[in-house]
Amino acid sequence: MRTGELVIIGRIPSASNATLVCDAVLGETEVRCVYKPVRGEVPLWDFPDGTLAGREVASYLVSEALGWSVIPTTVLRDGPLGPGMVQRWVDTADNEEHPVHVGGATELPSPRIELVDLCPADTVPVGYKAILRAIDAGGEPVVLVHADDPRLQRMAVLDVVLNNADRKGGHVLEGLDGGVYGVDHGICLHPDDKLRTVLWGWAGEQIPAHLLADLVELGEHLVAPGHPLAEELxxxxxxxxxxxxxxxxxxxxxxSRMPMTPGHRPIPWPPF
Structure with missing residues (x-):
């Protein structure tokens, strides 16, 4: 990813900034990755300093310093369209299952519930936390939910640390390797409070002791004179x-507690 040739495979058209799918090729080795060139960034008036690519890399450095591996490997390097962020692609399960044929009849599989999802207003799945009640595009009441999952809780803590202004449900990926990864950290790390996330299920709750221990160590590294983390950031x-x-x-x-939900725009909109 750092030195291989970036071969563009395609583009993700739904992204608000130029987002290209590439293979990083070095000899016989290929690594699928996402490439976001700086030249394709849409300027943001409230994030005037640096680049979105740089903020993605800084967010990755913080995740790694905590030892949490929430963010896929992310580097800043040159590419076909100039300097940009390159991040390891996360392989996820296909959400579309094939119908099952039983006795000549076709049975459709039960819809899969994602780690962050929308459900009918009167149906909150077991093991999920309800975050927000709303009306969908068809006028039906729905509820935004997320799993009560320690992998997601770790991500929620990281979002507070990073001051993530854009944790949408679509930015949460469950990898085939069993990990849960967060992507799209271009609008993080602002000095003013801009936290907007769909992961409010632990608001006001005690942070688990093992995560607090990691935070203590991170804080020491950030203020230690000459520590390489602050210099890298x-x-x-x-x-x-x-x-x-x-x-x-x-x-x-x-x-030692998660913040409470603020009274103004606590989640990004749309949430996916």
Whole structure:
């Protein structure tokens, strides 16, 4: 991913910024990845500093410093359309199952419930947390839910650390390897409070002790003179943003609880 030739396979048209699917090829080895060139970024008035690609890389560095591996391997490098972010592709299960034929009849499989999903308003699956009640495009009442899953809880804590302004349901991927990964971290790490996420199920709850221990270590690294993490981050985000990151970590460690849902726009819209 760092030095192989990037061969463009296709484009993800639904993305708001240029997002290309590539194979990184080095000799006989190929690695599928996502390439977001800086030149394809849409400028954001409230994120004027640096690049979205740089914020994606900085978010990955924080995830790795915590030892959580929530964000797939992400690097900043040159490519066919200039410098950009390159991130490992996450293989996920196909959500469309084939019909099953039983005794000449066709039985459709039960719809698969994703880790973050919309369900009929009167049906919250067992093991899921209800986040928001709304009306869908057809005028039917629905409820936004997410799984009560420790892998998602770890991601929710990371979102607070990163001050993630755009954790949509579609940014949560369950890999075939059993991991749960978060993608699209281009609008993270702002010094002002911009947290918007669909993962509010643990609002106000105690942060598990093992995650708190990791946060304590991260906070020490961020303020330790000469520690390489702060130096690496400063290559992608501003000094004020690094300081704000350290303050958010310190606040989480001090309170040891997830923040409560704010009263204004707590989730990104649309949520997927």
């Amino acid at each position: 400063s290559g992608h985000i501003t000094e004020d943003e690094v300081l704000a990151l350290a303050e958010r970590v310190d606040d989480l460690v001090t309170t």
